[in-house]
Amino acid sequence: METRVLTVDPEHPDPAALAEAAAVLRAGGLVAFPTETVYGLGANAMDADALARIYAAKRRPANDPIIAHIARVEQLDELAREIPASARTLAGAFWPGALTLVLKRAPAVPEVIAAGRDTVAVRMPAHPLARALLQAVNLPVGAPSANTFTRPSATTAAHVLEDLDGRIDLVLDGGPTPIGVESTVLDLTGPAPVVLRPGGVLLEDLQGVLPETTLAPRYLAEDGATDAPGQLLKHYSPRARVLLFTGGREASRARMQEETRRLAAEGLAVGLLLAAEDTAAFADTAAIEVLGAEGDHAAISRRLFEALRALDRRGVDTILVRDFGRAGLGAALWDRLLRAAEGRVVDAGA
Structure with missing residues (x-):
């Protein structure tokens, strides 16, 4: 199919563009649009066939659930059942925003959105x-x-078109996304709230509202059953192999320098994702x-996925990157880097 692109002012979107995108969604089509985290690939959340088109377009395995996006808190009752009071509290504190809540799925919601499980992941974006768009279509997406x-x-x-041109109906180009990593996924279906994927809302802020919240991300094989998005170990990966270095700053730099020399001696092209402070140590790369x-x-966070794609475009064989700490938004960065590296971590020591 031909993928149309409509450039839209994100602060003052053209009503005609919104109406066109909403019509595509209501007809069962696929529309990519920016959120505050990353671009999403949208379909009518209440249409099983439309949701199946997302899986086909992305080549996404059927065991990886999809987040439903809503414009109004009242829509939560269309999507979920047995909603705990904590969900309303969190929605009041963090919605609209980069927080996804995993709840028990309402009977009317197609099971394909939850990979056949009895849950549903929901968020209200702030972009x-x-x-x-969500207000124009007046449906969960x-x-x-x-x-x-x-x-x-x-x-x-441009990233959307790099992967999905010719596979989806429409892209709303609203410029770069401001956060750059995905939403935090919080499971509220158990006895205590658990962060399954760290993201744009920080664990520390969640604990300020619900002190019993814990962090327990899962790193599952591709054929593993998941009850929330973003839990597979291989995720966010460039074509190049990624090595993630952890440990002290100087020790990590030294091990990265050593690995750069070793790979270059083997005739492999090396790419580096660096903090600005590290660049002098790798001036010859x-x-x-x-x-x-x-x-x-x-x-x-804003630069991470663009930088991974940029190194792919430069044809490198291996990408080296170090840990940037795990407090605050660092937890989300560690999670994305670990998945991009498919678990290949080098402990450089202190």
Whole structure:
């Protein structure tokens, strides 16, 4: 199919563009649109056939659930049952925003959205264009990230087209996404709230509202059964192999320098994802993408997926990156890097 692109002012979206996108969604088509986290690939969340088209377009395995996006808190009752009071509390504190709640699925919601399980993942995005689209279509919209399965998530319309051109109906180009990593996924179906995927809403902030919240991300094989999105170990991965270095700053730099020399001696092209403070130590390496200042996790998050895609475009064989800490947004960065590396972690020591 031909994929149309409509460039839209995210703050003041053109009503005609919104009406066209809403009509595509109501007809069972696929529309990519920006959220505050990454671009989503949307379909009518109440239409099993439309949701199946998402899986086909992304080449996404049927065991990986899809998040339903809503414009109004009242829509939660259309999608979930036995909603705990904690869900209303969290919605009041963090919606609209980068928080996804896993709840028990209402009977009317197609099971394909939850990979056949008895749950549903729901969030209310804060991005003005996403909110305007959801209000225009007046339906819950199922939307995973707008990329082919396991690839780095799309944070620009160009990334969407890189993966999905000719496979979806429409892209609303609202510019780059402001956060750059996906939403936090919080499971409320058990005895205590559990973060299954760290993301744009911080664990520390969740604990300020629900102190009993814990972090327990899962890193499952591709054929593992998942009850929430983003739990597979291979995820957000470039074509190049990724090695993630952890340990002290100087020790990690030294091990990365050593590995760069070793791989170059084997005739392999090496790419580096670096903090700005690390660049002087790798001045002789051709393929470098600077993520931002070491302590600026927000800047690093915005750049991460673009930088992974940029190194792929440069044809590198292996990408080296180090841990940037795990407090605050660092937890989400560690999670994305670990999945991009498919668990290949090098402990450099202190």
